[in-house]
Amino acid sequence: MESLTTNEEQVMAIIWSLEKALVRDVLNAYPAPKPPYTTLASIMKQLEKKGFLDHRTYGTTHEYYPLVSKTAYQNRSFNQLVTNYFEGSAKNVLSFMVKEKKLSGKDLEDLEKLVETLKNQHTS
Structure with a gap:
């Protein structure tokens, strides 16, 4: 599992809470200052490439859903933190x-x- 940037983690947190979402749904839930729609869409495409998201297509609209659970990511991130900074x-x-x-x-x-x-x- 790849590491996520701070922006990617923020997007994933929103998607985990929504369970599935269009880009505009994530944008609506995003705290201020909100990124431009196109920037957010790019982050979501990157999350898809990293294997964290997938989507269903309805015409020209993509509905994204997580492939990695919040718990799985928390476990991996915490274990990495403990290993890297606290000698395991x-x-x-x-x-x-x-x-x-x-x-x-x-x-x-x-x-x-x-x-x-x-x-x-x-x-x-």
């Missing part, structure tokens, strides 16, 4: 998040409960 260690990710104050006290409590639940499942 989830512990390093969590340590970084704690040090950078990206986790609240509530988040830490929830993580502790999750760890305890997982430990109990493994010992049962």
